[in-house]
Amino acid sequence: MINKLMNKIQKTNAPIVVGLDPMLSYVPSHIQQKAFAEYGETLEGAAEAIWQFNKEIIDKTYDLIPAVKPQIAMYEQFGIEGLKAYQKTVDYCKSKDLVVIGDIKRGDIGSTSAAYAVGHLGKVQVGSKSYAGFDEDFATVNPYLGSDGVKPFVDVCKEEKKGLFILVKTSNPSSGEFQDQLVDGRPLYELVGEKVAQWGEEHMGDSYSYIGAVVGATYPEQGKVLRKIMPKAFILVPGYGAQGGKGKDLVHFFHKDGLGAIVNSSRGIIAAYKQEAYAKFGEENFGDASRAAVEAMIADIRSALAGN
Amino acid sequence: MINKLMNKIQKTNAPIVVGLDPMLSYVPSHIQQKAFAEYGETLEGAAEAIWQFNKEIIDKTYDLIPAVKPQIAMYEQFGIEGLKAYQKTVDYCKSKDLVVIGDIKRGDIGSTSAAYAVGHLGKVQVGSKSYAGFDEDFATVNPYLGSDGVKPFVDVCKEEKKGLFILVKTSNPSSGEFQDQLVDGRPLYELVGEKVAQWGEEHMGDSYSYIGAVVGATYPEQGKVLRKIMPKAFILVPGYGAQGGKGKDLVHFFHKDGLGAIVNSSRGIIAAYKQEAYAKFGEENFGDASRAAVEAMIADIRSALAGN
Numbered sequence: 001m002i003n004k005l006m007n008k009i010q011k012t013n014a015p016i017v018v019g020l021d022p023m024l025s026y027v028p029s030h031i032q033q034k035a036f037a038e039y040g041e042t043l044e045g046a047a048e049a050i051w052q053f054n055k056e057i058i059d060k061t062y063d064l065i066p067a068v069k070p071q072i073a074m075y076e077q078f079g080i081e082g083l084k085a086y087q088k089t090v091d092y093c094k095s096k097d098l099v100v101i102g103d104i105k106r107g108d109i110g111s112t113s114a115a116y117a118v119g120h121l122g123k124v125q126v127g128s129k130s131y132a133g134f135d136e137d138f139a140t141v142n143p144y145l146g147s148d149g150v151k152p153f154v155d156v157c158k159e160e161k162k163g164l165f166i167l168v169k170t171s172n173p174s175s176g177e178f179q180d181q182l183v184d185g186r187p188l189y190e191l192v193g194e195k196v197a198q199w200g201e202e203h204m205g206d207s208y209s210y211i212g213a214v215v216g217a218t219y220p221e222q223g224k225v226l227r228k229i230m231p232k233a234f235i236l237v238p239g240y241g242a243q244g245g246k247g248k249d250l251v252h253f254f255h256k257d258g259l260g261a262i263v264n265s266s267r268g269i270i271a272a273y274k275q276e277a278y279a280k281f282g283e284e285n286f287g288d289a290s291r292a293a294v295e296a297m298i299a300d301i302r303s304a305l306a307g308n
Numbered sequence: 309m310i311n312k313l314m315n316k317i318q319k320t321n322a323p324i325v326v327g328l329d330p331m332l333s334y335v336p337s338h339i340q341q342k343a344f345a346e347y348g349e350t351l352e353g354a355a356e357a358i359w360q361f362n363k364e365i366i367d368k369t370y371d372l373i374p375a376v377k378p379q380i381a382m383y384e385q386f387g388i389e390g391l392k393a394y395q396k397t398v399d400y401c402k403s404k405d406l407v408v409i410g411d412i413k414r415g416d417i418g419s420t421s422a423a424y425a426v427g428h429l430g431k432v433q434v435g436s437k438s439y440a441g442f443d444e445d446f447a448t449v450n451p452y453l454g455s456d457g458v459k460p461f462v463d464v465c466k467e468e469k470k471g472l473f474i475l476v477k478t479s480n481p482s483s484g485e486f487q488d489q490l491v492d493g494r495p496l497y498e499l500v501g502e503k504v505a506q507w508g509e510e511h512m513g514d515s516y517s518y519i520g521a522v523v524g525a526t527y528p529e530q531g532k533v534l535r536k537i538m539p540k541a542f543i544l545v546p547g548y549g550a551q552g553g554k555g556k557d558l559v560h561f562f563h564k565d566g567l568g569a570i571v572n573s574s575r576g577i578i579a580a581y582k583q584e585a586y587a588k589f590g591e592e593n594f595g596d597a598s599r600a601a602v603e604a605m606i607a608d609i610r611s612a613l614a615g616n
Binding site: 021023024032036041042043045046071073074076077078079080082083084087105106107108109110111112113115116118119120124125126127128129131132133134142143144145146147148149167170171172173174175176177178179181182183184188191192195 | 457
C-alpha cells in the first residue's frame, strides 16, 4: 500500500491528502435540509448530510489527489449512524481508487491493539469465515503505550500489506507538553521517531517503510530533525492551512527529491466555500470551491518544493 | 458521576470493575451456535454472540459490583455490528444502575477531541435537537497530545457531570518505553500525573475529582508515588488477575481509608469458566463462574485492604 501511495503521488504530482473531517456546520444548508427532510433532525439525518457532503467533495477532487484522510471522531460523534457514514465514505473513496488513511489514533495494550488493528486494517474471524470491519488502507496510531501496543498493528499490516502513521510530533499548540520533554537532553518525540524507524525496518516497501509518522506542519524545525531520524518513514503532515502551516514550512518534511511526505488539509479544502477566496463559487457549488482549493494547495506545495 | 461511583463502591463494599472485553473465543459454544443459527457466521452473528455473553455475565454479577468497563476495541473489531453490541451493552448496564466506564482511550487535538467527547460523554447538536451517541458515564483518554487534547473532554464532563480516567502508567510490559523516560530526573508518568491532578482541580466531586487516572496493577511502586501526586484523583487500576497483578500489590493505589481506587479484571472474570478453579460450573453456567470469580476478587481485595 505504501508503494501504491508513492505511485499515486507521482502520478498526480501532488503530495497531498484531503482530510474528510466534516462538522455539520460545514455542510451547506441545502444538503442539510434535504437530509433532514428525508430522515428528520436525527443522527441518521446528520449522517446522511455528512455523507452527501463528502461524496460531492470526493467526486470533485478525486482525480487530482492520491489520498484522503477521514477523521473518525467527526463521525463517531453521531454514534452508530455516524460510523456508518464513515464506512460509506471509506468504501466510496476506495471505489475511486483513492488511498484511505483512517485517522483513528487508536492505541492500547497487546490483545486490545490487535482488536483495533483487525477491525480497521485486517480481517476478523467469525466461525469459519473472516470479515473486514472498516478496511482502511492506513491508520494513525498513538504510541504512548510503547512497542507492545504498536506491534499488533505492525503484524496485521504485514499480513495485509497495509500501513501506519504513528503520532510523533502532533500539530496542536500544546503538543510539546509531553512530546517536547527532554530525555537525556533530547526531546521525547525524537525517541518516538527512533522507535518508528526501528518498527519500520520490519515492514519495508520498495523505497519507504509501511510504518510512517505524523509530524505537524506547525513544527518545521522539528520536522527537519525527524526527517533525518526516520529516513525511510513516510511523513504525514497535518496542520497545513487552517492550523497555520504554510508551503514554505513544508520543504523540511520532504527528501531532496520531493518525496517522502504527504501534507493534509481538512477545513481549508472541505469548507473552502466559506473562505473569501472561494466565495464566488457560492454555497451551492461548494464542491467546485474545494476543487479550486485543492488546486491552489498543490500549486503552493509544488512551488515550495521547486524552490528547495 | 464520581459521587455515584463512590456511593456504589461504598454500598457494595467492592472497589472493583468488571471489564467487558469479550473475545469470540471466550463465548461458550452454545451461545455462538445459537447466534450463528439465527444470523449466520457473520459480523451480525458475532455481535449477537458477544451481546448475549455480556448480558448473562451482567445479570449474574450486577448486584455485587459498582461498575463495568467495556473495552470498545473488542467490539470495534466487528465493525458497525460490533459497535451496536457495544452500545447495547452500555445501555443495558446503565439500566442495571451500573456505572459504565467506556475504555475508549481516545485523544486528539482540540476540535477532534471535542467530537470524541461529545460522541461518548455528551450530546451532539443536529439542527434544533441534540442526541447522545454512546453515552458512557466515564471514558479513558490518552494524554500524549497534551492539555488541548484533554480540555475538550473536561469541558464536556463538566457540562454532563461525567468523568475521565487519563492514561498515566499503563499495565503492559513495554509501558515504560516512553512513560518511564526520565525528564529532569523524574519519569514522564509523574509529569502526566501532575497534569491529571491539575486538570482535576477544575472539576471536583464531593471528595474526589471527576478526572481520574489509569495506573496498572503491575506497577505497584509507581502506584504508591502516583497516589501521592494525585491525592484527589480516583485511580482505575487495570492488570489485576490475568495480567499478573495481585491483591497485596493493590493497597498502594488506595488511600488509608480504603477508598480512591477501583480495580479492573476482565478475562479473569468473564472467562472464569475456562479456569481450573471454576471448571466445576461447566461451560453452560459460565455466568455463575463469573459470579464466583467476582466474589473471590472482592474477598482478595478486602483482605488486602484490611491488612493494610
